[in-house]
Amino acid sequence: QKEVExxxxxxxxxxxxxxxxxxxxxxxxxxxxxxxxxxxxxxxELIMSIYSNGDKEDGRFTAQLNKASQYVSLxxxxxxxxxxxxxxxxxxxxxxxxxIFGKGTTLSVSS
Amino acid sequence: ETGVTQSPTHLxxxxxxxxxxxxxxxxxxxxxxWYQQALGQGPQFIFQYYREEENGRGNxxxxxxxxxxxxxxxxxxxxxxxxxxxxxxxCASSFGTSGGGETQxxxxxxxxxxx
Numbered sequence: 001q002k003e004v005e006x007x008x009x010x011x012x013x014x015x016x017x018x019x020x021x022x023x024x025x026x027x028x029x030x031x032x033x034x035x036x037x038x039x040x041x042x043x044x045e046l047i048m049s050i051y052s053n054g055d056k057e058d059g060r061f062t063a064q065l066n067k068a069s070q071y072v073s074l075x076x077x078x079x080x081x082x083x084x085x086x087x088x089x090x091x092x093x094x095x096x097x098x099x100i101f102g103k104g105t106t107l108s109v110s111s
Numbered sequence: 112e113t114g115v116t117q118s119p120t121h122l123x124x125x126x127x128x129x130x131x132x133x134x135x136x137x138x139x140x141x142x143x144x145w146y147q148q149a150l151g152q153g154p155q156f157i158f159q160y161y162r163e164e165e166n167g168r169g170n171x172x173x174x175x176x177x178x179x180x181x182x183x184x185x186x187x188x189x190x191x192x193x194x195x196x197x198x199x200x201x202c203a204s205s206f207g208t209s210g211g212g213e214t215q216x217x218x219x220x221x222x223x224x225x226x
Contacts (some may be wrong), residue, residue, distance in 0.1 A: 004153075032213060043201055043217045044154065088153055092213075097167035098144065099215060101153030
């Protein structure tokens with residue numbers, strides 16, 4: 001059973017702080033990793049994808065991947081109230097067609 | 112560039128009825144995946160269509176079926192609706208050269224309520 005685990009939160013941070021969101025996955029055959037943001041009542045919106053070990057930065061967002069530890073994280077620098085949402089970690093396995101999602105972590109940024 | 116669209120946005124059905132949900136893929140994409148998202152959960156993969164053929168299926172019963180048309184749009188059909196089918200149904204499109212595609216982009220979803 002391929003699983004993706006996330007802390008459901010809520011994770012609360014003050015405006016301007018760094019928010020750190022974590023995700024672990026069960027299958028070492030995982031190939032591709034994605035972070036989606038989902039506002040309440042809306043559909044998931046792609047933030048970042050990462051495929052290789054290490055860091056990938058895009059604006060205020062940094063994704064980190066460690067395949068040996070089966071761990072992927074998302075850092076949000078200078079958090080804004082508009083970042084308040086549920087963040088979904090998704091994993092695509094080498095032979096698979098589906099994205100396997102975690103349950104999501106709810107982030108609350110207070111002004 | 113046109114994004115992924117879904118219709119209808121909301122739907123109310125009664126137990127035992129049948130429902131058809133529709134999805135138009137993003138311009139240039141040839142693959143459509145369907146997901147079910149229950150409240151407080153992550154999306155669960157239902158199936159994927161590539162070149163009008165089912166290209167992978169999750170752990171959903173046969174009463175969940177689908178189609179993909181030559182223009183890459185897709186339908187999700189659910190027969191004999193059950194209360195537990197109440198959820199947000201998401202369509203995601205992607206581009207692949209050998210099936211599947213990599214990055215999936217989601218439509219706005221259809222919220223289904225079964226009474």
